Amino acid sequence: MQEIDFDLTQISIVARKVQVELDRALKPLELNASNYYFLLKIDPVTGTTQDQLYRQIYLDQSNITRRLLRLEQLGLITKSRSADDGRVWKVDLTPTGRERIGPLKAAIEDVNHTIFANLATGQQEQLMQLLTTVGTNLI
Template sequence: MAAETDALISQLNITARRVQAYLDVKLKPLNLTVNNYYFILKINQDTPLTQDQLFKRIYLSPSNVTRRLTQLIDLGLVEKQRNPQDGRSWTVTLTVKGKALVPQVEQIIAQVNATAFNDLVTTQQEELITALKLIDHNLA
């Protein structure tokens, strides 16, 4: 029996949605979602971060980044200020409350990774990352 034409894309899509749904459930107690937790980790890695730098790291449209940042600002997790070196751009930083969530988010991500990739040995996980990066590169 021949494989479905869209078997690879279909499975990638199904798996991604399932991981996202699972992650949403785990992040809910922190009032975060799969759509915004990532900002907490990225902003924490490099602060202060300009909004432009964030657009490039997250690979979302500026309007999506702005909308999600607004959610995090409303939750008191992120602050946005005019860039002191360039009054035209904005910098984003975590608040004390946002920084306090970082270890909890990292723990949840570790738990989700452990569950999702439980049956893959380290070399298989590394090969999967390499394959996904290659797919990403092919589409760039």
């Protein structure tokens, strides 16, 4: 008989394994599973605001602030007050941050290849649809 939390346990285990794999792949770029996606969400030309990141990424403001601080320390982003509204933080990629985008995308592609190695394209698409539905149920 399956344990009552089998599904939840499997989801949790897979999420942790994905995080470990991402951390391994992103280490040469000085990034990890907790912060890489910020670089992908910041428009390389116009930048973005911290509030826009908050709405795109399911994290609270304090987590976003800490992760952006780390990226700032690495010289990958800059944060500045908006000229239009001093309450708004503008986030921009630095030249070094923009240079990391190509290698970052390649590393993510490699991780995706590893994760989905034994699934046919249709199975991958079905899995993504199912995960999207599960995520929608939680909102």
